[in-house]
Amino acid sequence: TEWRATLFSSGYLAPGWPVEFGGGGLSELEQVIIAEEFARAGVPTGGHNDVFSIQMLGNTLLLFGTEEQKRHYLPRLLAGEDTWCQGYSEPNAGSDLSNVGLRAELDGDQWVLNGQKIWTSAGHLADHIFTLARTDPDAPKHKGISFLLVDMRQPGIEVRPIKMLSGESEFNEVFYTDAVVPKENVVGGVNNGWAVAMGLLGFERGAAASIAPIAFEAEFDRLLQLAKDRGVNNDPRIRQKLAWCYSKVQVMRYLGMRTLTKFLAGHHPGPDGAIFKLYWSEYHKIVTELGVDLLGMDAMVPTGRKPSSAFSTDDAGAPNDSMSWTMTFLNARAGTIYAGSSQVQRNIIGEMVLGLPKEPKPG
Known part of the structure; x- marks a missing residue:
């Protein structure tokens, strides 16, 4: 679009x-300032x-790529030449992501992939997918990924x-039947995919913590x-619910400030991102x-x-339509998954x- 350009x-x-x-070469604080101003203006980043x-x-x-991977892919990502989707979940590897069963076998200078992914967002629109595959079936679950x-533009991918x-x-199912990948397209080293995947999930869960509360404030204003x-803003029961929503948004603001403080100290998103992800997704359902x-x-x-986004009721200034609220209500169910x-x-x-003992394994 013209705005993206x-x-x-x-x-x-x-x-x-x-x-x-x-990129812009800006500091973490400068990045957050820009994102906050964009959010307040109701324009996408x-x-x-x-x-x-x-x-x-x-x-x-x-964080994990080789210099060759960075120089090849990063400019293409920014220019919008490649569109991507995420290939993590499988029918038997959802919450237990380490149970990945997509097989990747090295054949000369390329990997050959066979298996399936599911719940792949935007898979029908993407031409590339970053995916987790089992490259060592004899290694422990977390070690052989x-x-x-x-590249999805090949006969072996449906x-x-x-x-x-x-x-x-x-969402989509993605099937791999003798799909091929150059061996240099492994990120972070062979059998080190779990560390890379957790790093990516850290960005997915925690990177927006200092920015998202502004969007939630705008959504509350629409509410x-x-x-x-609807003429119910003076109903004491409705006012109590509105006050609850407002207080939750303020809590998210302070969680975001804590995340920003860690960014400024040079820390990447880590397990703390789970706190914000849990908080906002449960809030958004309500x-x-x-x-x-x-x-x-x-x-x-x-x-x-x-709505222009599945994550909020719509852009600033958009009509407060029943369609935008209903679609966001339906999409919010998936936020906790x-x-x-x-x-x-x-x-x-x-x-x-918190450092508590691990959850006991069944059986």
């Missing part, structure tokens, strides 16, 4: 990346695919869309306006449910425009943040 030419698509790779390509994969390559960069509750098909439009409650019967047959379910987040917090 403007961000790209100004270095604001990836303001923290080194200038040599097309990039295109729809940039969450996968820049925030997830790009930052992961900066590699992180591979795969994508099947999955229809969601909303009627759309954002308050919806209550006024706040969108309240929005649908306020709509009443209008939520049954929603009208108006669909993707990037690690709420149960997984609680385990991470207990074991890796």
